[in-house]
Amino acid sequence: MALPFQTLSTRIPRNTTPLHSPPRVNRALASRKRAALVAASAMYGSAADGAHKRKLQPLPHVLTVAGSDSGAGAGVQADIKACGALGVFCSSVVTAVTAQNTVGVQGVHVVPESFVEEQLRSVLSDMDVDVVKTGMLPSIGVVKVLCDSLRKFPVKALVVDPVMVSTSGDTLSAPSTLSGYRDQLFAMADIVTPNLKEASALLGGAPLKTVYDMRDAAKSIYNLGPRHVLVKGGDLSDSSDAIDIFFDGQTCHELRGSRVKTRNTHGTGCTMASCIAAELAKGSAMLQAVQEAKAFVESALHYSKDMAIGNGPQGPFDHLFRLKSPHYNVGATPRFNPDDLFLYAVTDSRMNKKWGRSITDAVQAAIEGGATIIQLREKEAETREFIESAKACLEICRSSRVPLLINDRVDVALACGADGVHVGQSDMPARTARELLGPGKIIGVSCKTPAQAEKAWADGADYIGCGGVFPTTTKEDNITVGMEGLKAVCLASKLPVVAIGGIGIANARSVMEIGVPNLKGIAIVSALFDRECVATETRKLRSVLMDACSRTNLSV
Numbered sequence: 001m002a003l004p005f006q007t008l009s010t011r012i013p014r015n016t017t018p019l020h021s022p023p024r025v026n027r028a029l030a031s032r033k034r035a036a037l038v039a040a041s042a043m044y045g046s047a048a049d050g051a052h053k054r055k056l057q058p059l060p061h062v063l064t065v066a067g068s069d070s071g072a073g074a075g076v077q078a079d080i081k082a083c084g085a086l087g088v089f090c091s092s093v094v095t096a097v098t099a100q101n102t103v104g105v106q107g108v109h110v111v112p113e114s115f116v117e118e119q120l121r122s123v124l125s126d127m128d129v130d131v132v133k134t135g136m137l138p139s140i141g142v143v144k145v146l147c148d149s150l151r152k153f154p155v156k157a158l159v160v161d162p163v164m165v166s167t168s169g170d171t172l173s174a175p176s177t178l179s180g181y182r183d184q185l186f187a188m189a190d191i192v193t194p195n196l197k198e199a200s201a202l203l204g205g206a207p208l209k210t211v212y213d214m215r216d217a218a219k220s221i222y223n224l225g226p227r228h229v230l231v232k233g234g235d236l237s238d239s240s241d242a243i244d245i246f247f248d249g250q251t252c253h254e255l256r257g258s259r260v261k262t263r264n265t266h267g268t269g270c271t272m273a274s275c276i277a278a279e280l281a282k283g284s285a286m287l288q289a290v291q292e293a294k295a296f297v298e299s300a301l302h303y304s305k306d307m308a309i310g311n312g313p314q315g316p317f318d319h320l321f322r323l324k325s326p327h328y329n330v331g332a333t334p335r336f337n338p339d340d341l342f343l344y345a346v347t348d349s350r351m352n353k354k355w356g357r358s359i360t361d362a363v364q365a366a367i368e369g370g371a372t373i374i375q376l377r378e379k380e381a382e383t384r385e386f387i388e389s390a391k392a393c394l395e396i397c398r399s400s401r402v403p404l405l406i407n408d409r410v411d412v413a414l415a416c417g418a419d420g421v422h423v424g425q426s427d428m429p430a431r432t433a434r435e436l437l438g439p440g441k442i443i444g445v446s447c448k449t450p451a452q453a454e455k456a457w458a459d460g461a462d463y464i465g466c467g468g469v470f471p472t473t474t475k476e477d478n479i480t481v482g483m484e485g486l487k488a489v490c491l492a493s494k495l496p497v498v499a500i501g502g503i504g505i506a507n508a509r510s511v512m513e514i515g516v517p518n519l520k521g522i523a524i525v526s527a528l529f530d531r532e533c534v535a536t537e538t539r540k541l542r543s544v545l546m547d548a549c550s551r552t553n554l555s556v
């Protein structure tokens, strides 16, 4: 099986002589895998008299070179569970055995370098490893042994988690390992993933306190030779988000996730690096692999937040959450993209009835006209009927990659597997909705004031809907906030905003032109669905919005 690996290994390490050119590595690997398969097929064929030859399939394969954690939250144990959860085979070369639990590290027994080398030879010479991931490398000697082994047995990608100190403060590698990383291993690495303390140590010791420090650090570590850098912000204090900085040599990406309130964070770093390695082994590009890994860690922490193992301050979490709860199977779909708010279509059951169209016809037509997100607002439907039609709408939305939200009804969103919910100020609180839906679902909140916008953000919402901007007949007794109210909320909001209420072709442009960057789009009910042809009206609105954006230089 040839695994696509276009985006990796395209840059030759800059501060060493090239160890291998990428095409040669891939060809060598492919031919080794082919030879092994041919040999196996031949054996199988003769034994079975050629009666029923089976196609043999190698699994994507990560080798972790790391320490054992007796508490099984971090180290080799975390790596094997994370790869297994993502469908990737994980072999393991053990560099040290630690006596460790939820209190801290009680002891370390280092494996002799010659025996680390022997393990590396055993695995790499035989087992067609795709990606090597490193964790605890206790000495510079082990770093050297690893570099030599990788020169002998090249792999497609190398993920280096420069583990130095455990979160409990215990030392896991000798100080000299630092120079091994900087002078030898980083130049071979496709990505290095330091946490705040490790990034600081690699760069001479100045502490990293802000996202700006993280950005600078990512760029400086890039200059030590790796192809990509991820500075992890799990330990960034005063941050309600879990923010990581990813640098690819050109662009700094700020990756934000919800910070899960839990004591069970032991092994997040090992898991993150293993998930990146697993996704690379499956053929993902680097940024995609990092995003998948982050979603996996966030979901695992959320699922395990109340788990009770051990009596110390930092517990392990459950890597196998996806086996147990399909609702947490969220890593495969990208998290909310604020640009999806651009043309936000909100269906209305009364209007559909009036025009004699089904809810699915309405959704289909809005998507055909260019709607970028759909919300089902069914005030009158019976629950069972609502779930059935929501499932049908979800199928339509999925095939066009348009997110589907459910108004108010968290139960219906869960039952049909929708992408999220939109809640009003008197509906279920966003915080409760987040607890029920998990971190991967989209949550929007209707807000009329800066204080409500602040609360929505604190409660873990993804966006806010602000309005009614103009008077509307869709909602009775709805207070109009006007353009000034909208602007005030946008300026105060840390979340992206979609404007709603009485917006149509005549006034959409003026709304988009208020010129606040986090106003991402408009939400529309009557101007789309209280019309004869929904697709035509959507198309017209889309062109008005595109026009407004090109005039104000907003991104579409």
Ligand SMILES: Nc1ncnc2c1ncn2[C@@H]1O[C@H](COP(=O)(O)OP(=O)(O)OP(=O)(O)O)[C@@H](O)[C@H]1O
Residues within 6 Å of the ligand: 074, 166, 167, 194, 195, 196, 232, 233, 234, 235, 242, 243, 244, 257, 258, 259, 260, 261, 262, 265, 266, 267, 268, 269, 270, 271, 272, 294, 297, 298, 301
């Ligand atoms: N409480 C949390 N909620 C959500 N994500 C988190 C939380 N803590 C850490 N993360 C995420 O987990 C990943 C690992 O980051 P972290 O900074 O914890 O690594 P680390 O310190 O190397 O971990 P370890 O505890 O294994 O040493 C990052 O993507 C980070 O943003």
Ligand SMILES: Cc1ncc(CO)c(N)n1
Residues within 6 Å of the ligand: 066, 067, 068, 069, 074, 075, 076, 098, 100, 135, 136, 163, 165, 166, 167, 172, 266, 267, 268, 269, 270
């Ligand atoms: C064995 C081992 N590797 C890595 C870490 C870092 O979390 C740890 N605590 N233990």
Ligand SMILES: [Mg+2]
Residues within 6 Å of the ligand: 167, 195, 234, 235, 265, 268, 269
């Ligand atoms: Mg940590």
